[in-house]
Amino acid sequence: MAENNSNKPDAKIRKVNFKFEKPFPKHWYNDNPIATHFMNAQHLAFPDGEKFFIRSVKAFADTYKNDPELKRRVDNFIGQEGTHFAEHQKFWDIMEDQNLQPMKFVNVYRNSAWEGIEKWARKKFVKNNVGNKIALSVTVALEHYTAMLAESGILNEDITEKMPEEMKNLFMWHAAEEIEHKSIPFDVLKKVDDSYALRIGGMVLATWGLWFYLGLGTVMLTHNDKDIKTKDIPKHTFTFLKNFRRTFGGTLASQFGQYFKRDFHPDQIDNYHLAVELLKGKNYA
Numbered sequence: 001m002a003e004n005n006s007n008k009p010d011a012k013i014r015k016v017n018f019k020f021e022k023p024f025p026k027h028w029y030n031d032n033p034i035a036t037h038f039m040n041a042q043h044l045a046f047p048d049g050e051k052f053f054i055r056s057v058k059a060f061a062d063t064y065k066n067d068p069e070l071k072r073r074v075d076n077f078i079g080q081e082g083t084h085f086a087e088h089q090k091f092w093d094i095m096e097d098q099n100l101q102p103m104k105f106v107n108v109y110r111n112s113a114w115e116g117i118e119k120w121a122r123k124k125f126v127k128n129n130v131g132n133k134i135a136l137s138v139t140v141a142l143e144h145y146t147a148m149l150a151e152s153g154i155l156n157e158d159i160t161e162k163m164p165e166e167m168k169n170l171f172m173w174h175a176a177e178e179i180e181h182k183s184i185p186f187d188v189l190k191k192v193d194d195s196y197a198l199r200i201g202g203m204v205l206a207t208w209g210l211w212f213y214l215g216l217g218t219v220m221l222t223h224n225d226k227d228i229k230t231k232d233i234p235k236h237t238f239t240f241l242k243n244f245r246r247t248f249g250g251t252l253a254s255q256f257g258q259y260f261k262r263d264f265h266p267d268q269i270d271n272y273h274l275a276v277e278l279l280k281g282k283n284y285a
């Protein structure tokens with residue numbers, strides 16, 4: 001399929017400064033503690049994940065440094081992800097105040113995923129740069145996930161309509177930028193190693209890691225939340241899963257499979273206009 005670059009926006013680095021009032025509602029998402037903790041798990045998982053994306057791309061600086069256009073795009077990608085993790089991390093403080101003990105999850109996640117598996121793989125598979133290539137491939141796959149989640153979030157307005165305004169602003173801005181930069185790590189991987197097996201291997205690892213850690217984060221935060229009645233957990237879980245399937249299920253089902261096409265490129269999914277429309281009129285500098 002031909003790549004559609006006609007309406008591709010630049011991945012611009014914007015200055016933002018989201019502020020969350022204190023006290024912030026504890027079950028801020030749809031009055032559903034399980035859905036809230038799934039979103040809270042994203043606040044906790046994204047920052048370290050985005051730092052991983054940055055170092056994974058930077059590990060191949062020698063590959064793109066002589067390609068000024070790609071280098072410019074990578075610099076924008078790094079700038080955007082750097083802003084994302086800083087903004088999400090601001091919410092950790094609020095979760096501390098809510099006695100959700102967020103660092104318990106962050107430490108398990110950090111020590112196993114990044115200090116554990118990632119460090120081990122980069123050291124173990126030094127030959128031919130395989131460890132670094134796997135890390136970049138996982139990054140590319142996770143960028144496919146974030147672009148899919150972003151599209152669903154933007155298209156299904158009811159996902160965010162009951163969110164506190166500033167939380168909605170944060171997630172929508174992040175979603176738009178995920179769409180803007182979705183092809184950048186992909187283009188780096190293509191230049192580094194165009195192997196289909198490498199790209200698909202990255203997707204297998206990313207799929208396992210993403211759902212495992214978001215699930216673990218949701219469970220740990222739910223466990224630490226003393227304002228949830230145990231008898232209500234099944235009801236809230238059912239509602240959360242039903243809504244997730246309705247709102248995210250369609251995009252995930254159709255676009256996940258596209259990644260497995262041999263000639264796949266993120267530009268084949270025509271959703272750049274969603275980011276452009278969403279950011280239009282916003283006064284992020």
Ligand SMILES: [Fe+2]
Binds near residue numbers: 080174
């Ligand atoms: Fe991001």
Ligand SMILES: [Fe+2]
Binds near residue numbers: 081143146178181
């Ligand atoms: Fe991203």
